[in-house]
Amino acid sequence: MTEAPDVPPRTPVRRLADHGPFLAILGSAMLLRLLLAYVAFPGQGYASDLNEFGSWASVLADHGPGSFYQLSGANYPPGYMYVLWLLGALGAPLGSLLGVSSSQATLALLKLPPMLADAAIGVLLYRAGSSWFGRTAGLVAAALFLFLPISWYDSALWGQVDAVGSLLMLAALLALADGWSEPAMALAVLGVLVKPQDAICLVVVVPVLVRRHLLRVGSGPQPSLGPRLTSLNRRLRGALNHQGPLRLISTFVVGAAVAIVPLLPFDIERFAATDLQGNLLVGHVAGLAGLFGSVANQYAVLTANAYNAWSLVGPTPLTSIAGSGSGTWTLDSMSVLWGIPAAQLGAALLVVVGLTVAVGLLLRDDRLTVLLAFAVVAFAFYAVPTRVHERYLFALFPVGALLACRYGAGVLAYAIASLLNLVNLHAILGTPGVVGGPPGGFGGQGGATLGGGATAGPPSAFGGGPGLGTVPAGSGSAGLGGHGGVSGPATWIDLPFADLAKSEPVIVAVAIGQTVAFVALLVAWIAVAYGPLLRRLLKRRSAQPQPIAAPD
Numbered sequence: 001m002t003e004a005p006d007v008p009p010r011t012p013v014r015r016l017a018d019h020g021p022f023l024a025i026l027g028s029a030m031l032l033r034l035l036l037a038y039v040a041f042p043g044q045g046y047a048s049d050l051n052e053f054g055s056w057a058s059v060l061a062d063h064g065p066g067s068f069y070q071l072s073g074a075n076y077p078p079g080y081m082y083v084l085w086l087l088g089a090l091g092a093p094l095g096s097l098l099g100v101s102s103s104q105a106t107l108a109l110l111k112l113p114p115m116l117a118d119a120a121i122g123v124l125l126y127r128a129g130s131s132w133f134g135r136t137a138g139l140v141a142a143a144l145f146l147f148l149p150i151s152w153y154d155s156a157l158w159g160q161v162d163a164v165g166s167l168l169m170l171a172a173l174l175a176l177a178d179g180w181s182e183p184a185m186a187l188a189v190l191g192v193l194v195k196p197q198d199a200i201c202l203v204v205v206v207p208v209l210v211r212r213h214l215l216r217v218g219s220g221p222q223p224s225l226g227p228r229l230t231s232l233n234r235r236l237r238g239a240l241n242h243q244g245p246l247r248l249i250s251t252f253v254v255g256a257a258v259a260i261v262p263l264l265p266f267d268i269e270r271f272a273a274t275d276l277q278g279n280l281l282v283g284h285v286a287g288l289a290g291l292f293g294s295v296a297n298q299y300a301v302l303t304a305n306a307y308n309a310w311s312l313v314g315p316t317p318l319t320s321i322a323g324s325g326s327g328t329w330t331l332d333s334m335s336v337l338w339g340i341p342a343a344q345l346g347a348a349l350l351v352v353v354g355l356t357v358a359v360g361l362l363l364r365d366d367r368l369t370v371l372l373a374f375a376v377v378a379f380a381f382y383a384v385p386t387r388v389h390e391r392y393l394f395a396l397f398p399v400g401a402l403l404a405c406r407y408g409a410g411v412l413a414y415a416i417a418s419l420l421n422l423v424n425l426h427a428i429l430g431t432p433g434v435v436g437g438p439p440g441g442f443g444g445q446g447g448a449t450l451g452g453g454a455t456a457g458p459p460s461a462f463g464g465g466p467g468l469g470t471v472p473a474g475s476g477s478a479g480l481g482g483h484g485g486v487s488g489p490a491t492w493i494d495l496p497f498a499d500l501a502k503s504e505p506v507i508v509a510v511a512i513g514q515t516v517a518f519v520a521l522l523v524a525w526i527a528v529a530y531g532p533l534l535r536r537l538l539k540r541r542s543a544q545p546q547p548i549a550a551p552d
Contacts, residue, residue, distance in 0.1 A: 019126075022126050022138070025139065025143050026123070029147060032147075032152060032156075033152050034115070036152060036156040037111045037115065037157075041157060044490065044492065044494075045158055045492075046428075046493070047491055051490050052074075053084060053110050053161075054103055054107050054110060054490065055072065056068075056081065057088030057110075058091070060081060060088050061085065061091065068081065069271070077192070077288060077292075078265075079190060079195075080194045083113050090105070090106075090109060091106035091109070094108075094109070104489050107490055111155060111156060111159050114154065114159070114163045115152075117163035117166070117167045118146065118151050121145060121166065121398045122146045125138065126141065129402055129405050140405040140406075141401040144401040144405065145397060148419075148422075150397055150418040150421055150422050151163065153425050153426070153429065154391060158391075158425070159490075162394040163394070166198075166394060166395045168188070168190050169201040169374070169395060170399060173374055175187060177370050177371070179223040180223050181209055181213070181251045185205060188201040188255075192259070196292045196295060200374070200378055203357060203358060204370060206358075207358040212365065213244055213245060213247045213248035219243075219365070223240065260284065264280070268291060269287040271286075299387045300333065300343065301330060301386065302329065302334070303387075304387055304388060305389060305390045306389055306390050306393075307424040307511045309383065310342070310346070313342070315334075343385075353376065357376055357525065360373065361373055363532075369528055372403060372524065372528055372529075374399050375521060376521055378393070378395040378396040382514075383514060390421075393514075397418060416517075423510050424501075424510060426495060427501035429495060430493070430494070430495030430496075430498025431502065
């Protein structure tokens with residue numbers, strides 16, 4: 001009898017070697033970002049965003065979170081402020097080590113978190129794609145997201161943090177697809193605390209949880225526990241595998257805790273009604289709602305430089321003011337259909353799309369349906385409502401990479417969609433200063449600054465308004481975005497072909513292309529989510545006996 005040869009143990013080096021192609025992709029993607037951020041464009045980006053982030057980091061480092069919103073005038077929820085707090089604290093020692101000022105050191109750190117979030121998204125895409133579809137699909141998904149410019153434009157060039165919220169939303173969706181209810185809810189709520197628009201993830205997470213734990217108890221997937229969690233699950237009498245109303249309650253309790261606890265150190269209750277500000281929990285939650293409301297009303301215009309269908313509408317559409325560098329955005333109080341204001345029409349259409357997705361998830365909640373549902377909601381948030389910025393489509397691309405990675409046609413569609421949105425980002429990022437503004441501005445300090453913060457853009461900025469705040473024009477009060485002005489070492493990035501990207505034919509082509517892409521995605525979602533139900537209804541109807549006509 002021949003004995004089986006001994007199999008050598010899998011050492012950490014061997015395990016890393018098994019993932020060599022992915023590590024090469026990840027390393028190359030990170031090297032690209034580091035070169036762009038620190039060699040090609042050091043200290044450059046979307047200067048007003050970077051300088052605001054740097055200012056907020058300094059306020060947190062110097063004064064802590066207890067008076068942060070009073071001193072900074074920030075308009076972001078507290079989630080990402082913890083990251084800026086750390087960066088601000090590192091600024092002084094890093095500056096001493098490098099022989100530069102603390103503000104310059106903090107500026108050098110600002111792009112690192114979103115670039116690391118890019119890398120983490122790549123890791124999740126690789127792991128999920130490999131587990132669900134095979135190693136090649138995982139590599140394709142990671143490479144699509146990491147190398148197509150839409151991701152590194154946002155982090156390494158712009159300096160924005162959309163990747164951080166998108167990382168949390170992607171992790172929430174993957175946890176949901178694998179049956180982890182509480183982690184999915186916790187991650188989705190954390191995303192909302194990074195940026196309010198990340199609430200789109202809850203449109204997917206909540207209906208799926210309701211289906212699995214209330215409407216069709218036990219229909220969801222069972223999470224893979226592993227040895228330690230299996231032992232814990234036995235001590236908990238199977239609670240980690242249980243599906244039912246109690247589990248739904250525990251999931252919402254976890255979500256509430258995750259939403260409230262990060263708020264407590266901050267003075268966010270100052271955005272609440274006066275009679276609620278003394279209440280620790282209610283005041284902070286009301287303050288968060290008040291902050292979200294003020295942010296939603298900050299840009300009451302058809303489009304805040306998003307190349308969607310609203311950019312083609314109005315007496316001075318974005319297409320007409322972009323290339324000329326003059327003119328202002330059109331307010332979304334304008335009537336567009338049967339006397340309905342554009343803001344209400346856009347909001348109503350977004351609600352219709354959200355309800356269509358939510359009801360579909362009550363019918364079906366497999367992996368494909370969950371991912372496709374989020375893709376539809378993410379695209380809808382960019383394409384349907386008014387007041388949308390150019391970067392609001394970013395959340396689509398991590399999930400879109402998983403949907404596209406198995407098919408050549410999917411890869412092509414993903415590349416086209418990302419390149420269309422890239423044109424929008426390139427136009428805004430490549431135009432120094434403020435790009436766009438409402439008629440007369442929204443206040444700021446005497447109407448001369450961005451919310452009392454970043455200075456208004458130069459004449460080359462198209463559609464520039466005098467200022468964007470939340471107080472009446474000329475009041476002299478600091479608006480959202482600064483306390484006495486934002487100053488910092490960041491400078492505006494200069495990109496070629498920005499004039500071409502903001503020309504009228506290009507904007508029209510991109511707006512039409514992205515609108516068609518959204519409609520196609522919505523139709524695909526309806527076919528996937530509602531198709532089986534419609535087929536069953538048609539089959540049942542055809543199986544019914546037809547009445548026999550009486551003879552003449």
